[in-house]
Amino acid sequence: MTTKTSSLDRGDASGHGSRRAPIVAVQESLVSINVSDTRVMKNEVGYVLLGERRLKSEVLRVQNQVADMQVFEDTSGVKVGDQVELTGEMLSVTLAPGLLGKVYDGLQNPLALLAKEHGFLLPRGIEAESVDTERRWEFAPAVSTGRIVLPGQILGTTPEGIFEHKIMVPFDEPGAVELSWINRGNLTINDPVARIVRPNGAERTLTMAQRWPVRRPLPERMLRQRVAERIYPTEPLTTTQRIIDTMIPIARGGTACIPGPFGSGKTVLQSLIARHSAVDIVIVIACGERAGEVVETITEYPETRDPRTGGSLMDRTIIICNTSSMPVAARESSIYTGITLGEYYRQMGYDVLCIADSTSRWAQAMRETSGRMEEIPGEEAFPAYLDSSIKSLYERAGLIQGPDGQTGSVTLIGTVSPAGGNFEEPVTQATLATVKTFLGLSAERAYKRFYPAIDPLISWSRYLDQMSDWYAKNLSPTWVEDVKAAHELLHRGDEIYQMMQVTGEEGTTMTDFLTWQKSVFFDMVFLQQDAYDPVDSSTPLARQKRSFDLVKEVIEADLAIEDRDTAQDFFTRLNSLYKNLNYSPDDSAEYARYLREFEDLVGSKRMKVADAEQEANVQSERSDFETKR
Numbered sequence: 001m002t003t004k005t006s007s008l009d010r011g012d013a014s015g016h017g018s019r020r021a022p023i024v025a026v027q028e029s030l031v032s033i034n035v036s037d038t039r040v041m042k043n044e045v046g047y048v049l050l051g052e053r054r055l056k057s058e059v060l061r062v063q064n065q066v067a068d069m070q071v072f073e074d075t076s077g078v079k080v081g082d083q084v085e086l087t088g089e090m091l092s093v094t095l096a097p098g099l100l101g102k103v104y105d106g107l108q109n110p111l112a113l114l115a116k117e118h119g120f121l122l123p124r125g126i127e128a129e130s131v132d133t134e135r136r137w138e139f140a141p142a143v144s145t146g147r148i149v150l151p152g153q154i155l156g157t158t159p160e161g162i163f164e165h166k167i168m169v170p171f172d173e174p175g176a177v178e179l180s181w182i183n184r185g186n187l188t189i190n191d192p193v194a195r196i197v198r199p200n201g202a203e204r205t206l207t208m209a210q211r212w213p214v215r216r217p218l219p220e221r222m223l224r225q226r227v228a229e230r231i232y233p234t235e236p237l238t239t240t241q242r243i244i245d246t247m248i249p250i251a252r253g254g255t256a257c258i259p260g261p262f263g264s265g266k267t268v269l270q271s272l273i274a275r276h277s278a279v280d281i282v283i284v285i286a287c288g289e290r291a292g293e294v295v296e297t298i299t300e301y302p303e304t305r306d307p308r309t310g311g312s313l314m315d316r317t318i319i320i321c322n323t324s325s326m327p328v329a330a331r332e333s334s335i336y337t338g339i340t341l342g343e344y345y346r347q348m349g350y351d352v353l354c355i356a357d358s359t360s361r362w363a364q365a366m367r368e369t370s371g372r373m374e375e376i377p378g379e380e381a382f383p384a385y386l387d388s389s390i391k392s393l394y395e396r397a398g399l400i401q402g403p404d405g406q407t408g409s410v411t412l413i414g415t416v417s418p419a420g421g422n423f424e425e426p427v428t429q430a431t432l433a434t435v436k437t438f439l440g441l442s443a444e445r446a447y448k449r450f451y452p453a454i455d456p457l458i459s460w461s462r463y464l465d466q467m468s469d470w471y472a473k474n475l476s477p478t479w480v481e482d483v484k485a486a487h488e489l490l491h492r493g494d495e496i497y498q499m500m501q502v503t504g505e506e507g508t509t510m511t512d513f514l515t516w517q518k519s520v521f522f523d524m525v526f527l528q529q530d531a532y533d534p535v536d537s538s539t540p541l542a543r544q545k546r547s548f549d550l551v552k553e554v555i556e557a558d559l560a561i562e563d564r565d566t567a568q569d570f571f572t573r574l575n576s577l578y579k580n581l582n583y584s585p586d587d588s589a590e591y592a593r594y595l596r597e598f599e600d601l602v603g604s605k606r607m608k609v610a611d612a613e614q615e616a617n618v619q620s621e622r623s624d625f626e627t628k629r
């Protein structure tokens, strides 16, 4: 166990050397230092020197020669007059091969490793190498010396699990540089791997590791220099959850939120999405949930089989974990640590899914810190900049094309846990104003065990229209129209149901009664999905289309049913047949059998064309008769 900070962590970005400043005030996790003799930057990292221990902290505000710092650890024992050592580096993470499969806390300390020795709650002042510095990686250069390369351009690769980890020109390089030397072979992440020369002749030696400040979007500078480009998301991210992919889709490189009351299934849904989504890499940011739940996440993922590779899901996952019992400041930073790691793999051209559970805890951490700094509070005591913090967080999602033409994505899905399930509160509202997919969970549906408990009547996706070309080309020319019709059916079904609460079933027309039955059928067999059935838990998009078409057949059918009992009976049988179909593997004998039975049953009640014409004639004769009268 290394209990010192990593050599990389001691980086001296600003060239100030080691500087110290005395503490002038301590207020829980907030310490103030006198910086009249030292220049400090916002978000600069410092260490409170407490005997042998060094407590990591970050500058949040500099005002009148005083800098306020949040300390990422328990500050008991810290007193006025103690020294803080400033590092000149912003709060940063290490980007290098060896990140996949790791469990980190919000400051990129490897948690599983530390946990083995210290339990899940870390003792103060303990830091470990974020990535193994002794392990060797086979580095294969991709460019030769003399080449002019751009920031973010690929210099070479090394295998990391099932992926090619790309080693790129540092993202903070001001512009094009010349490659003056490149290495090859078995290297550690701190061995020199290449040398670049700037136009002014300054030389820089590169290793396989880079540092990046977590609060700054990784492609920011490259986007400004036009060596990377943001691309508009036009393709769906298949989660294999029918209610999402078909009805309320998320784009690859898009944003979504899952607000839901206590116990409505946010975490279960997140982990279903993590397990089955069509992405390369998953970053799970568990911020501030109950300790028990986090331990569950850490133990569950490695044991979960990856449906895409057959290996362990953990091989392509990074978990960032902070329980609510960890210091609030570490919780606040965890979301940035997670998203920065996501951006790094996106830059290599991979599709990354970042899921944050729950962003409410992150916002609460922000509120606590802001309160301590006595900032002017906004609604419900959240800081006035809550909206802009949420917005800039979700803006880090997206599709990015790098200088080698590689396109990668970060899709960001955050859960929100509003107190009492009240979506009117500030965090939910600010999130809804930012994201493009809203998957609202309802306590009522969870109570009825209608899982996933996404309420289709309140949820929406702005991507449905945005991706219409893709759907037209890949699913059907009328896809978007058909999906909208299905949404309408659900709304109409709900209206009829509300009406029936007043008038009773007898008070509705047969046509309305059948419409209601159809909407219930659609809900039961298509929107609901059994998370614990090996087949039903995950429906590929092609199968979703087939399923949807079958349901559509029922929805669009003119049914020759005259009374409510027959209708009930018909739909009950249809329901059970369809569920069996959902549980049957593709191309299995039982799938074929249930499909046949389903078609026969629908056929038996479908109004024959002749009947339908006759019915229409009767109707028109009747109305002629009525007009004549």
Ligand SMILES: Nc1ncnc2c1ncn2[C@@H]1O[C@H](COP(=O)(O)OP(=O)(O)OP(=O)(O)O)[C@@H](O)[C@H]1O
Pocket: 260, 261, 262, 263, 264, 265, 266, 267, 268, 269, 417, 451, 452, 530, 531, 532
């Ligand atoms: N898709 C599902 N299928 C079956 N059961 C489910 C499903 N989703 C949730 N549940 C049930 O609901 C319980 C609570 O789910 P979960 O922990 O995901 O809720 P949550 O919204 O994350 O709660 P909290 O607000 O406490 O974080 C689960 O333990 C499980 O029993």
Ligand SMILES: [Mg+2]
Pocket: 266, 267, 268, 289, 357
């Ligand atoms: Mg939860």
